[in-house]
Amino acid sequence: xxxxxxxxxxxxxxxxxxxxxxxxxxxxxxxxxxxxxxxxxxxxxxxxxxxxxxxxxxxxxxxxxxxxxxxxxxxxxxxxxxxxxxxxxxxxxxxxxxxxxxxxxxxxxxxxxxxxxxxxxxxxxxxxxxxxxxxxxxxxxxxxxxxxxxxxxxxxxxxxxxxxxxxxxxxxxxxxxxxxxxxxxxxxxxxxxxxxxxxxxxxxxxxxxxxxxxxxxxxxxxxxxxxxxxxxxxxxxxxxxxxxxxxxxxxxxxxxxxxxxxxxxxxxxxxxxxxxxxxxxxxxxxxxxxxxxxxxxxxxxxxxxxxxxxxxxxxxxxxxxxxxxxxxxxxxxxxxxxxxxxxxxxxxxxxxxxxxxxxxxxxxxxxxxxxxxxxxxxxxxxxxxxxxxxxxxxxxxxxxxxxxxxxxxxxxxxxxxxxxxxxxxxxxxxxxxxxxxxxxxxxxxxxxxxxxxxxxxxxxxxxxxxxxxxxxxxxxxxxxxxxxxxxxxxxxxxxxxxxxxxxxxxxxxxxxxxxxxxxxxxxxxxxxxxxxxxxxxxxxxxxxxxxxxxxxxxxxxxxxxxxxxxxxxxxxxxxxxxxxxxxxxxxxxxxxxxxxxxxxxxxxxxxxxxxxxxxxxxxxxxxxxxxxxxxxxxxxxxxxxx
Amino acid sequence: xxxxxxxxxxxxxxxxxxxxxxxxxxxxxxxxxxxxxxxxxxxxxxxxxxxxxxxxxxxxxxxxxxxxxxxxxxxxxxxxxxxxxxxxxxxxxxxxxxxxxxxxxxxxxxxxxxxxxxxxxxxxxxxxxxxxxxxxxxxxxxxxxxxxxxxxxxxxx
Ligand SMILES: Cc1cc2nc3c(=O)[nH]c(=O)nc-3n(C[C@H](O)[C@H](O)[C@H](O)COP(=O)(O)O)c2cc1C
Numbered sequence: 001x002x003x004x005x006x007x008x009x010x011x012x013x014x015x016x017x018x019x020x021x022x023x024x025x026x027x028x029x030x031x032x033x034x035x036x037x038x039x040x041x042x043x044x045x046x047x048x049x050x051x052x053x054x055x056x057x058x059x060x061x062x063x064x065x066x067x068x069x070x071x072x073x074x075x076x077x078x079x080x081x082x083x084x085x086x087x088x089x090x091x092x093x094x095x096x097x098x099x100x101x102x103x104x105x106x107x108x109x110x111x112x113x114x115x116x117x118x119x120x121x122x123x124x125x126x127x128x129x130x131x132x133x134x135x136x137x138x139x140x141x142x143x144x145x146x147x148x149x150x151x152x153x154x155x156x157x158x159x160x161x162x163x164x165x166x167x168x169x170x171x172x173x174x175x176x177x178x179x180x181x182x183x184x185x186x187x188x189x190x191x192x193x194x195x196x197x198x199x200x201x202x203x204x205x206x207x208x209x210x211x212x213x214x215x216x217x218x219x220x221x222x223x224x225x226x227x228x229x230x231x232x233x234x235x236x237x238x239x240x241x242x243x244x245x246x247x248x249x250x251x252x253x254x255x256x257x258x259x260x261x262x263x264x265x266x267x268x269x270x271x272x273x274x275x276x277x278x279x280x281x282x283x284x285x286x287x288x289x290x291x292x293x294x295x296x297x298x299x300x301x302x303x304x305x306x307x308x309x310x311x312x313x314x315x316x317x318x319x320x321x322x323x324x325x326x327x328x329x330x331x332x333x334x335x336x337x338x339x340x341x342x343x344x345x346x347x348x349x350x351x352x353x354x355x356x357x358x359x360x361x362x363x364x365x366x367x368x369x370x371x372x373x374x375x376x377x378x379x380x381x382x383x384x385x386x387x388x389x390x391x392x393x394x395x396x397x398x399x400x401x402x403x404x405x406x407x408x409x410x411x412x413x414x415x416x417x418x419x420x421x422x423x424x425x426x427x428x429x430x431x432x433x434x435x436x437x438x439x440x441x442x443x444x445x446x447x448x449x450x451x452x453x454x455x456x457x458x459x460x461x462x463x464x465x466x467x468x469x470x471x472x473x474x475x476x477x478x479x480x481x482x483x484x485x486x487x488x489x490x491x492x493x494x495x496x497x498x499x500x501x502x503x504x505x506x507x508x509x510x511x512x513x514x515x516x517x518x519x520x521x522x523x524x525x526x527x528x529x530x531x532x533x534x535x536x537x538x539x540x541x542x543x544x545x546x547x548x549x550x551x552x553x554x555x556x557x558x559x560x561x562x563x564x565x566x567x568x569x570x571x572x573x574x575x576x577x578x579x580x581x582x583x584x585x586x587x588x589x590x591x592x593x594x595x596x597x598x599x600x601x602x603x604x605x606x607x608x609x610x611x612x613x614x615x616x617x618x619x620x621x622x623x624x625x626x627x628x629x630x631x632x633x634x635x636x637x638x639x640x641x642x
Numbered sequence: 643x644x645x646x647x648x649x650x651x652x653x654x655x656x657x658x659x660x661x662x663x664x665x666x667x668x669x670x671x672x673x674x675x676x677x678x679x680x681x682x683x684x685x686x687x688x689x690x691x692x693x694x695x696x697x698x699x700x701x702x703x704x705x706x707x708x709x710x711x712x713x714x715x716x717x718x719x720x721x722x723x724x725x726x727x728x729x730x731x732x733x734x735x736x737x738x739x740x741x742x743x744x745x746x747x748x749x750x751x752x753x754x755x756x757x758x759x760x761x762x763x764x765x766x767x768x769x770x771x772x773x774x775x776x777x778x779x780x781x782x783x784x785x786x787x788x789x790x791x792x793x794x795x796x797x798x799x
Binding site for chain 1: 660661662663664665666667668671692701702705706707708709723724725726728729734737741761762763764765766767768769770772774777779780781785
């Protein structure tokens, strides 16, 4: 491979990218960056963009609008960054930019230079005028190795990625021997981010030494874990970093074909990655004879269509082959015999996206973050009962407490922390006593949870742990492909037992049965789905046994969550005479007027939907919830009571 | 019957790959887009195009959430039943939709406008509870917002 030729070709692409970037900056007109990934769009970013466009043309102000990917701050969407150099302010990040706010920003900031402080989240750079976002824990405790460019560049413009240093990792890689490259990844200690944490370098070596032609790389972007959306965000916000990693992997392993497997539920991600492949092929960074070398890589996209088990690598391969996504027996492992019987590397989106910065900055740099056995960073979508939900990238080894309380702002509404569920349906629920557990592959597994593919669900005191376990079993029960009896029928039985308990019909024997059946399911299943399905039950039994016992022995749900074990009633002391709000909202007409012209709930009719508690004006706050249901005082409905 | 153009373009795609079967999902979607759902006849047509048996197509058609083997409404409402949606009131949401549309999960309204189906996590946990209507995400939802969305769609229909 001619190195000089290769670097010269890339240098010319880079010059073009730099020129474009310079031109943009030199125009000295304001730039409005709008987060247009799915999370932004779902909170109205398209309307915001339109409002900016209209207001700019009304006022005849010249400004450039650049759609960018996700910054990870989902709580603040629609998020907008305005760079208005003429004012002397640094680029400013604005939160919750609704249509009205967009108009006001054009009027005040773009036209008159007043940055409208009340909408400011923070400045993107340190300065003397406006507090910088880096002053907040949500920003400065993060370490962005993989998501460095997410939300900062236009994902549809390959030159923006290149100007930010993109694809230089691929160039560096192509100047190395494949063997050296694999050594490099092995030394970096990079472990698979798809859940199991298998060393990426070892996987690549196995595939590279397999004796067969037509090796294939598959990027696993199936991401079916409930509560996880990191892979979608990366696909939508910086698809080129993934493609660069994919190309480096293919070169190292000796593959000429790659497939990006994305879920059909992620239409924007599918569109973005397809566009990115086209534009990379357009400048010879993918496709045949990459940068004039002998290395070619044909990349295509495969859309899965809504089956969690397809995330399992052998099922995923089946699904690409046009068969039902059912896991297969391993060995042979995909690295020996994968898609169409050829050696296949399956790596997660985050794993492959970690590769370019490692190659570019070296293994020492990568090992500078994280722990000895889990180097680098972890990307989590932290959701549920936290103040600042969103996507977070932190160094491995950071404690759960730091992540939940410092980075994500802790529990909202003055509630207290109860548990954190990590690793999706395969993971476990950890109680408060585990908050100081460091986040890395080994510590989480030891604690009974697992890294999973990065969904973290935080739960406050109002979550019933039995019901949470029931939820996850309901999920795996539905998603089990049905191949193994224990997974198919065992999870069904677990669900029946948990249904009984949450309905107040459980017995003490049920607790024992849950334990033994769980162990049997783990032993009797072929793939990770069944092997880990009982984890939510086992961990909640271990850490929250008291809640199970309260359901069974006292007919009581401590979190007041399980419908059969709770009742609503109206506190007559607090209820306001003449107020009718709750009556109107009750779907089953269970609320009637008492003799004292206050309201009461007919327990026989109530379906416990809780809508009355929502609509009762806060100054009265008269609807109360109790468990066990017998605690609710009953009032007889008078014949004329409506 | 499929229009000849669609048939020809699918046949061309199929001829261009080494393993026709790998296009099964794509072909099913294309045919479903044409008919609105994958009828028995459509299954046979897909099988014919790919040189597979209808049973093999059926195997896959019944595996995936987004392939509809029954007639569905103009708007297919997929209600996310992921953990966050569930924590944030998925149950009441389903009840509200069922009451409002007067159908149960899995059913279609008599006017052929709406179908209610579940979907496993769609990854919009920061917008919970969320639903997907014809691939567009809506959330976070309240009963009022649902009423608004339904009214809007009814108006457009
Ligand atoms: C039920 C099940 C679901 C899985 N889902 C995913 C997924 O959505 N994404 C993913 O990357 N890996 C998933 N995996 C793990 C894959 O089998 C595989 O280990 C992974 O893609 C390898 O990539 P990595 O080494 O980069 O982590 C799943 C495994 C199981 C058992």
